[in-house]
Amino acid sequence: MELDFNELRDLLTVINQTDIAEFTLKSGDFELVVRKSSQNGESLPTVASSAPLPAANAAPAAPLPTVVTTPLPAANPPAPMPRANDRLVDIISPMVGTFYRAPAPDEPPFVNVGDRIRNGQTVCIIEAMKLMNELEAEVSGEVVEILVDNGEPVEFGQVLMRVNPA
Known part of the structure; x- marks a missing residue:
């Protein structure tokens, strides 16, 4: 190896x-x-x-x-970004890696701003060490913000999306 x-x-x-x-x-x-x-x-x-x-x-x-x-x-996780609305729930990166919105380059994104999601639904992929890790929502609600661009590197603890819980 x-x-x-x-x-x-x-x-x-x-x-x-x-x-x-x-x-x-x-x-x-x-x-x-x-x-x-x-x-x-x-x-x-x-x-x-x-x-x-x-x-x-x-x-x-x-x-x-x-x-x-x-x-x-x-390593100390980065400080979370301030939220405009305390009711929103952050979807946070559990690891360092590369953020992908879709399962493949020619596929539609898992979610878009305004989409309703459910608990357990895949919302993105974080690639780490050539492994694709699907990140599932831990809350149901409406996606109000996607803070990371497709293919962008992310840090542990970085806020990826914000959801208005149902």
Whole structure:
């Protein structure tokens, strides 16, 4: 399995913004373990990776470089945008990724401003680490604002849409 630096950084960012305490990714001779630890009450991820040991009869391999990892500070979600109407319910991005309004480029959007939605209805897709994550509404009502353009990157905790609940 090959992960470039940007994919690894994105993976660590997504894991850091969840309640996952430990994450292990194994593929062939590659293993990545990410554990969050508490230090001074602050949640911090740590990273360890390993490669398999060479077979006993294998020729000596070049020494592996030593990599020292330092815990990354936990990301703080951005402050929510102020609302004009406190009755509106925000639909918030649960992860870092790319926002898509439709299931495919040639398909109509899941929802438009003015549409009535129901609880559990798919309202958009957030692509993270090449995985398409359908985001479902947690409230029924009318979509009054869509705050993100199609194909735009979004942050964890970012308001995507506002709904006037039914």
